[in-house]
Amino acid sequence: MSTSLAAAPAATSRRRAPEPPKRTAAERWKRRGPLLPALLITILLTQLPLLGTLYYSLRSQNLLRPETNGFAGLSNYATVLGDEYFRAAVVNTLVLTASTVVLSMALGIAFAVLLDKKFLGRGVVRTLLITPFLVMPAAAALLWKHAMFNPLFGMLNWLLSVFGVDKIDWVSQFPMPSIVLMLTWQWTPFMMLIVLAGLQSQSTEILEAARVDGAGAWATFRRITLPHLRRFIELAILLGSIFVVQTFDPIFLITQGGPGQATTNLPFLIYQTTFRAFEVGEAAAAGVIVVVGTIVIATFALRVISSLFQEET
């Protein structure tokens, strides 16, 4: 083309983006200055407690025996990791979290698929289904303890009596399933909302294409909808796990970690170590271990979230 002649001299000096203008130090601080208060508050609120916990986790610190206080190295960590109660609490936490998350996810998907259809009174049903998530955890725990689980006047027994089932003392006979049941009730709406968002972001033309291609309802769900939902489900499971690991209110209010250690999970064990045994150092060490565990999970969660935004064009 004729442009090649004119373009020739320009080609030797390659075009590149202009350098950003240099700023003096004073100018830079003038820009950053107004942000400092917010930064300081954030550091104060989030990092100081963590540093405090780290500090205590390295000390022998019992509120009842102040004379033994002093630097203890990693011995708190050794004690905690060697403690069979701690290991039992880890197992309980895993069982509690895994069953709650799996059950509430299964129910959440079912309800989300239902709510994705048009039917009379959908708005009301949706609000009702979300309600458990909005009730304060402590209030929900009390509600379940008395109104649902009570062996004499609880609704669960009343419901089962219709089928001729004898009275069950839920909390003493089935402590872990009871807590899981209550938590599943509480977390199903969270799972449902995320899955529903996934369902509603699906293109209707793709679903129609599947119908024309001869896929039935089940094949469409399994081959088209589930792969689309995968990211949403992963995200919901990871976020849900992080929250459920921290469950405290229902354990404290319904079972007190019992009977025996049957429902003692990590947060409740840390609470007991601090406020029943006053072993601040050991509690701090356990807390640090939980934080590290949670950070590992959260890192995966964040990865999923960021990949969610790169998905599908």
Next chain:
Amino acid sequence: MATVSYQQATRFYPGADAPAVDGLDIDIADGEFLVLVGPSGCGKSTSLRMLAGLEDVDEGTIRIGDRDVTGLAPGKRDVAMVFQSYALYPHMSVAENMGFALEMAKVPKDERIRRVREAARILDLESYLDRKPKALSGGQRQRVAMGRAIVREPQAFLMDEPLSNLDAKLRVSTRSQIAELQRRLGVTTVYVTHDQVEAMTMGDRVAVLKDGVLQQCDTPLGLYRRPANAFVAGFIGSPAMNIREFTVTDGHARIGELDVPLSRATHTQLAREDSDRVLLGFRPESVELVGPTEGYPVAVRLVEELGADTYLYGSVIGAAELNGPDIVARIAVDHTPSIGDTVHLRVRPGQEHAFSPVTGVRLE
């Protein structure tokens, strides 16, 4: 492969006060390429979706071959559809996308692979079979959507504006590829577009819709030469036909200084409607330049030189009826006048069209 026929097919959307498709009657022959064309919102997509089974048929019937498919599920109709957005399955590879319908139909695996390969070869997609749709260009995605349809070897192809997401140049080349492919495969095809050039170049026959009502269904040339009403006349052809309304006196339409004779048939039809006016139209390409004593004097307001053709926009001097939008005329390149000139134009005899001003229907 099969015939397709709409018989008084009607669709009411809930809440709408008029049907989106109203008593559609079309018989499509085996292997025919039929184009549904019309302005946006005229019910083209709805008609196509009724045939696919994605939209209910409220009245009338739809038949494919000798089967009445009116109430049949989309998957049972043995038709393949190409969507405007292509609607490729995003998490499946190109090969899986094309093979999905065969898999649903429980076609054995090696047969499936053979047919996907064959379609990929025809569409030049062989090197992309393992890619996901998001790693393809727009034109390649369009071909995958076509491939998904042809591997099925269905009774009919349904296509809803499959080219509207491509750039202008690719649209022209893909247009001819699709038409050629359809001739080769011989599969009955219903193709929806709002673009009348696409309709005229691709279809064996073209059905023009307006407000859910079929206006005319004919070959492209038939539509061009004998539009059934003023709407079709104005819709088909680019630039559009010049159509104006004139008063009729003594069997002549008076235009400026000249009387234009109307045929006897036209005259009797107008008399039956008790109308003393008539719609007359002529295409820009039916006009020729004549000497100063003949034809109509036209003041040139705008000249468009396209290289092969020149279009004049102007107003006829001394004809109040022709005020309003400029009339358009195509003239030979070597006689291009300048803006502001006065030229004399004449419509070639026999190339004018007359329509009833009341119903818009063509008058002979």
